[in-house]
Amino acid sequence: MAQRVTYRRRLAYNTRSNKTRIIKTPGNKLRYLHIKKLGTIPRCGDTGVPLQGIPALRPREFARLSHNKKTVQRAYGGNLSANAVKDRIVRAFLIEEQKIVKQKLKQLGAKN
Numbered sequence: 176m177a178q179r180v181t182y183r184r185r186l187a188y189n190t191r192s193n194k195t196r197i198i199k200t201p202g203n204k205l206r207y208l209h210i211k212k213l214g215t216i217p218r219c220g221d222t223g224v225p226l227q228g229i230p231a232l233r234p235r236e237f238a239r240l241s242h243n244k245k246t247v248q249r250a251y252g253g254n255l256s257a258n259a260v261k262d263r264i265v266r267a268f269l270i271e272e273q274k275i276v277k278q279k280l281k282q283l284g285a286k287n
Contacts, residue, residue: 178205219256229253 183206186193195207214232216225228247230240237245246252251260 180205180207183207184209217253219259220254221259221262222256224256224258226253226256 180197182193182195184193192212194210194212196210197205198208200206212233214230214234214236216231217229218225226247229245230237232240249257249260251263255263
């Protein structure tokens with residue numbers, strides 16, 4: 176007959192936070208091993224795509240990480256994806272160019 180296995184913590188219900196798997200101990204007994212919940216991959220604030228180079232961890236584990244593991248070496252490193260940053264740079268550049276063109280047209284209009 177199969178050996179009975181009981182939860183090792185106080186929570187006695189099969190909830191998302193109480194997931195387990197059965198392992199066999201060196202003493203040849205079956206026992207529940209509690210599994211931690213999976214973390215989610217951080218996502219870009221603009222586009223919503225998963226950020227590369229940043230691990231998927233639970234919030235408490237993420238808080239324990241050192242700073243260089245939470246970010247990548249770029250402006251808006253741990254918050255925006257590379258394409259989102261590129262789009263922002265291009266947009267800012269084009270707006271500045273547009274301002275310069277307006278200024279030049281105004282100067283030409285003032286001369287005539």
